[in-house]
Amino acid sequence: MTLHLYNTLTRQKEAFQPIQPGKISMYVCGVTVYDYCHLGHARVLVVFDVIARFLRSQGWDLTYVRNLTDIDDKILRRAEENGEPYQSLTARFIDAAHEDEGKLGIVPPDVEPRATAHIDDILAMVQTLIDKDFAYAASNGDVYYRVSRFKDYGRLSNKNPDELLAGARIDVDEAKEDPRDFALWKHAEADEAGWDSPWGRGRPGWHIECSAMSKHCLGEHFDIHGGGPDLPFPHHENEIAQSEAANGCHYVNYWIHAGALRVDGEKMSKSLGNFFTIRDVLEKYHPEVVRYLLIGSHYRSPINYSEDSLVEARTGLERFYGALRDYAEVEPASMKDLEGSAYYRDFVSAMNDDFNTRLALAVMYDLVRDLNSESDSDKARAMAAELKALGAVFGLLQDQPDRFLQAGGADAIGAEQVEALIAERADAKKAKNFARADEIRDQLQAQGVVLLDSPTGTQWRRE
Known part of the structure; x- marks a missing residue:
């Protein structure tokens, strides 16, 4: 089955052709580390984690690079507000980001470059752009990229360069030749964070960082570049202009962008009081519930975060874990052993169609339905092993069924009390005191605990 991707550059779905047979090189823009990661970051992190997991499950030799922006105007402003060196700020939030990613089940990328470790690469690329007349050192100490020299500018974001010119402006303290030109290198005063350069002390612009890091890690031309919904313009547009002008070759074959995340139908914003960090959400919800919500829609579609949507995600996962309750000790099947399975075939077909997680989840629901009605114990165990293997592609079904089904919030009745x-x-039932037995069932039901009676005993789960 051939992998097909929707390419933001061409605005159509295309059959994937790797640069090197059997290998995929992928660069994804990571976080700017001046605060805790929020739910928008989680959407991008989970989307590309699932993409990486799936590609590897299909035998692709994937090199996954996801950068960290650890020098930036936002970082410097926050450090100044806090009265601390920017290095201590970024170190703290890098550790926090890794902690959040671990709790969400995000597999670390193969390479995680940091902008401050690639200043020499950045300086070399800026100098090349100047030498090729695609950039110029301005009178204010900044170095700017000449947008007018790059004929395909605006192609990725589908923006007309003339319209960009009409809507652009030049601030009074800038020395641009053209309002559309953007900074490759920013002047820094002696007491500001910066590095020495041929154009004076300064620091890199945001866009040049990713061009330099991706080249260092993957070369001048690689397969896939990804990121969030706000990056096609100007960040990725500028990356293309910089990289192709400097390197003299095509930069990236396929561009992938995750859809936006909204909260109760509105854009997430601190001013609206609907801003949630990953750690805020994980205090209340199981990490797999959050993952399920983030992959329950196609990765390019907008997604709405709400209490109702999290309840729906929890309910969906309960169906999976409920089906696995009697098969907790069954190990996930290997992908090679599943090649003859119709469920596996349909799951892979859905994922090869531009990573259609929504359709792939529907296949898993079909498998759950059939597992629940299967009377042959050997077949049922094989189906449970397959369900776990498919779930692992999504980073789901990694918990013990009872632990997931019985997990509750901080104010929930404890598991020991439920068991008692x-x-x-x-x-009470043995003593034929059915009134007390019913009273206990009703008491637990009121506290969000559902009892499941069977000939072998009573199991329970939380609503």
């Missing part, structure tokens, strides 16, 4: 009440209920 179940035991008391069993004794």
Whole structure:
């Protein structure tokens, strides 16, 4: 089955052709580390984590690079506000980002370059652009890229360069030749964060950082570049202009962008009071519930975060874990062993169609339905092993079924207390005190605990 990707550059779905047979090189823009990661970051992190997991499950030799921006105007402003060196600020939030990613089940990228470790690469690329007349050192100490020299500018974001010119402006303290020109190198005063350069002390512009880091890690031309919904313009547009002008070759074959995340139908914003960090959400919800919500829609589609949507995600996962409850000890199947399975075939077909997680989840629901009705124990165990293997591609079904189904919030009735009440209920039924047995069931139901009676005993889960 051939992998097809929607390419933002061409605005159409295309059959994937790797630069090197069997290998994929992928660069994804990571976070700017001046604060805790929020839900918008989580959407991008989870989307590309699932893409990486799936590609590797299909035998692709993937090199996954995701950068960290650790020098930036926002970082410097926040450090100044806090009265601390910017290095201590970024170190703290890099550690926090890694902690959040770990809790969300994000597999670390193969390479995680940091902008401050690639200043020499950045300086070399800026100098090349100046030498090729695609950039110029201005009178204010900045170095700017000449947008007018790059004929395809605006192609990725589908923007007309003339319209960009009409809507652009030049600030009074800038020395641009053209309002559309953007900074490759920013002047820094002696007491500001910066590095020495042929054009004076300064620091890199945001866009040049990714051009230099991607070249260092993957070369001048690679397969896939990804990021969030706000990056096609200007960030990725500027990356293309810089890289292709400096390197003299095509930069990236396929551009992938995740859809926007909204909160209760509105853009997430601190001013609206609907801004949530990853750690805020994980205090209340199981990490897999959050992952499920973020992959429940196609990665290019907008997604709405709300309490109702999280409840729906929890309910969906409960169906999977409920089906696996009697197969907790079953190991996930290997992908090679699943090649003859119709479920596996349909799952892979969905994912090869531009990573259609929504359709792939529907296949998993079909598998759950059939597992729940399967009477042959050997077949049922094989189906459970397949369900776990498919779930692993999404970073789901990694918990023990009972632990997931019985997990509750900080104010929920404890598991030991639930078990004690179940035991008391069993004794009441043996004593034919059915009124007390019903009373216990109702008490637990009121506290969000559902009892599941069977010939082998009573299991329970939280609503």
